Amino acid sequence: MEINKVYSGFRLDRIERIDEINGTAYEMKHEKSGARLIYIDSPDSNKVFNIAFRTTPHNSTGVAHIMEHSVLCGSRKFPLKEPFVELVKGSLNTFLNAMTYPDKTMYPVASKNDKDFHNLMDVYLDAVLYPRVREDAEIVMQEGWHYELDRADDELTYKGVVFNEMKGVYSSPDSVLERQMMRELFPDTTYGVDSGGDPDHITDLTYEEFQEFYR
Ligand SMILES: [Zn+2]
Structure with a gap:
């Protein structure tokens, strides 16, 4: 995923590694409603x-x-x-x-x-x-x-x-x-x-x- 690209209506603002949970956080904003979204990609089952x-x-x-x-x-x-x-x-x-x-x-x-x-x-x-x-x-x-x-x-x-x-x-x-x-x-x-x-x-x-x- 790339910063400033739009995915399903959500623009990606920031990507940050979070070592404590062995994951990567993606901070996004829904362009139409302004809703904020954080997606955390981690190997947790x-x-x-x-x-x-x-x-x-x-x-x-x-x-x-x-x-x-x-x-x-x-x-x-x-x-x-x-x-x-x-x-x-x-x-x-x-x-x-x-x-x-x-x-x-x-x-x-x-x-x-x-x-x-x-x-x-x-x-x-x-x-x-x-x-x-x-x-x-x-x-x-x-x-x-x-x-x-x-x-x-x-x-x-x-x-x-x-x-x-x-x-x-x-x-x-x-x-x-x-x-x-x-x-x-x-x-x-x-x-x-x-x-x-x-x-x-x-x-x-x-x-x-x-x-x-x-x-
Ligand atoms: Zn109650």
Whole structure:
């Protein structure tokens, strides 16, 4: 490969040897979208793919975290309820997960089987670029928050996958302390809010705000 040449729409900017992993890194840029790509050529039998996005929330509704969950609930080519769960059960993956940080969200997959690796990439790329949640608000209600009422005389409560997950996180004194420290240290930046979602604020999230964040 040669510097400044274009491969499948990606221009090659830099080539660098990385001895620690016995590999060569190719830094490329997608000319049409501006997406950055790093390809590492190494003799490792484990193949890894990771797509990551800059996700910097302005409040603690957990929109980035709910986004991470929601895009894995079906897509254009894979319109099933939980492709992620099916992959965990039925693929030869050696790693499969998604995680939300204060300023980014990433979707890494790995496999030692070439066919499986390409399938995993296909499912993940379709999930993040064409998620069903763009048309289906109920996915956000399921993954984010919704009202729950089993019987008419019950008390109205909040439920939701991320809402419940974060209630668990906020019941740990250590994590409450850590979050308060972040709020005090970085009050005016994305690091001062909770990208995972504060249960007191998750229920402020609207589908419109969710869609805006995706765009
Ligand atoms: Zn989660």
